[in-house]
Amino acid sequence: MKFVVIGGDAAGMSAASRARRLLPDLEVTVLEMTEDVSYSACGMPYNIADPDRDIDDLVVRRADVFRQKQQIDLRTGHRADVIDPRKRTVSGHGPHGEPFTLAYDKLLIATGAVPVMPQVPGHDLPGVLGLKSLADGRRIKQFLAGPAVKRVVIMGMGYIALEMCEALRGRGIAVDMVKPRARFLPAMASDLAQVVHDELTANGVGLHLGRTVERIEETPDGLVVVCNGLRLEADMVLSAMGVLPSSTLAKEAGLDLGPADAVAVDGYLRTSDAHIYAAGDCADAIHVVTGQKTWIPLALRANRAGWAVADNVCGNAVALDGVAGTGVFKVFGLEVARTGLTVDESRSAGFDPVSARIQTRSRAHAHPGAGKIWVEMVGDRASGRLLGVQMVGTEGVAHRVNAPAVALHGQMAVARFAQSDLAYAPPFGPTWDPLLVAANQLLKQL
């Protein structure tokens, strides 16, 4: 049996490796258009923060290990151009433009996501860089290693943009950030977003909301990012305006698409064609809170879905429950996390949301070194169900968010969650965990 995988990052290589282990006789071919496979894209900002670390440290497993140890036919520099579902073939071209056509019994589309690039004049100037692939990271590090970069403008204010901001500030570089929308961190309740906003300004970051980039100009001194009513000088401009599912191949093959034009899959990661799977940032998923399709590109889901595809290809039927939209990032002295839905997202999904917002200490009464923790918890008035949690704090946020994430998977009511026997010791929190304080407050309103 021939298993062909398009895309050699998290989902694709997880699927290829696991399928090889499960069925040693399987012919496994992976087509990867770049030269890099299996690397930790999420680690790029942290690697870029440190001039002494090699970007290739982020490679989790080298291509030759897949080729030699696992006997996977891994073809880097190979771009898939056309899928023919009737003939069950993939056609494309290799590193020197040479065409190829491969037959498959089962195909996995794991093409990931493509960065949103601003199509404004000057977007292709030297010094205007994106951050998606390892090659992008390599270019950024090379640029930073060159003639002194003192000022960077980041277009975008999402997780990656904020992590890059911290990385650059840590290298002593002045950072301005611009985004067209007026609201900072819309994925968080506004009061919590304000806490993050204040942390950035306290760290000397210029935050320019409601500014649309109109063009980027080259000057004798460097670059100028021209927005509505604002000109920002820069030695480098970083584009981190989010990503979209890379689903053109799937769309052109006639496969069904879901939210954000991600490739539509069922719980078994099957597309609308019985022989084609999709997994990773290019595919959609069921949201465990809404029960509806959603598109949330996250590394864990990509790995998990890759494994599940391997199981299904190899005859072990494995269905995934879905995602809760759990995410966390660090920015300067803050941990920022969320799971499930915000109030706005809950309303859009048809719930009648009620929320409680609390602020408490990260350690017990009288325990030294405590910081602040803010929690927003959202419940559904009609059913009493927990719908989501957002948290910000100086410590104790990143792993705490996993408890409500599990509760969301269990469709737990706020009243049940409030009864949870959570851990307590003075260095780690107050007797009533911040999540329980929030749940108790929310219960009063439900």
Added chain:
Amino acid sequence: MKFVVIGGDAAGMSAASRARRLLPDLEVTVLEMTEDVSYSACGMPYNIADPDRDIDDLVVRRADVFRQKQQIDLRTGHRADVIDPRKRTVSGHGPHGEPFTLAYDKLLIATGAVPVMPQVPGHDLPGVLGLKSLADGRRIKQFLAGPAVKRVVIMGMGYIALEMCEALRGRGIAVDMVKPRARFLPAMASDLAQVVHDELTANGVGLHLGRTVERIEETPDGLVVVCNGLRLEADMVLSAMGVLPSSTLAKEAGLDLGPADAVAVDGYLRTSDAHIYAAGDCADAIHVVTGQKTWIPLALRANRAGWAVADNVCGNAVALDGVAGTGVFKVFGLEVARTGLTVDESRSAGFDPVSARIQTRSRAHAHPGAGKIWVEMVGDRASGRLLGVQMVGTEGVAHRVNAPAVALHGQMAVARFAQSDLAYAPPFGPTWDPLLVAANQLLKQL
């Protein structure tokens, strides 16, 4: 209506305060035998660690606040000696030995726990101290502030004993610990307990397992703790051999007792007498994993149960689900946590336990500063249910344990838990959270 509370710490004062808020006309009387109410007993080791901090910093709310602001008739120095359930009275004596008898409509027994004290010769020598009440903490601090204490022997190796060990080592004091049983930290899987054992010895602590204290002797140089085959010199001896429920009053009143002779209560915290409640460390609880009665004295449960009693006394019927036995402590560079059952406990409870033990990194691949995390996860072969988790690690353990705790409340199967959408970012863990790695391993065996 008259609501009388015996015991003025977590459960008792939580109940009194909340009952007062819920029913302003209620007559609320609290009998507390010591002079201290509402303090953070769990904070004592950390307070003792710092010579410059006052032990009274641990008081959460002062007695006069309860008396004046909340108009609670709080009687410190008042010991309850007899409960007469037929007459609905409590009799006892006040600070000068004066007798009193109080009538009640509803009574709460919140007498807490009593420390296990070794009844060996010399246990009452000066310099042999317990650690349960705030007065004990005061005595220890006074003793440490006196003539140089260079060597301490701690009897016991439980959570509190280990926290005290760290506090004393932090003050430059040599510490030896003894316990009669041969097994270190039986509440943890043995490999994980070994990690903690090694951390203690690496910090210069003498661990003497399988040593029964036979007597404590006074010498011109200080004290000697004499065990079977071992003599340990000390300037101070600390007894931290665990606690037992303080249930004598309840027993003598004819109330039913549960495990460990804790006062037996139902979900509404009602004892076998319809007018008497019990809450806190003196009372038992349902274990959410076994569905059976258990006795696990923990601060959060005490507070929660106190609130529930207030609700029930005031006519808002509130039942508690039970406890998962979630606990965490810090010792030197390690966080140690557990929830649910160990393999041994699972077997005792009638399950057919299977366990997986993994070791992984606390941060992502290639992220600097990562430490180690060990996880043991236990599932039931027959039902596939998650039964418990134990974790040890240099970081990221304390709050991570809350996710499986919530899963235990939801009676979740390991297969469902393994699908949880847990948070990932490079500073906080690998893409596959250590809990998911453990769950995936466990699934292979289930």
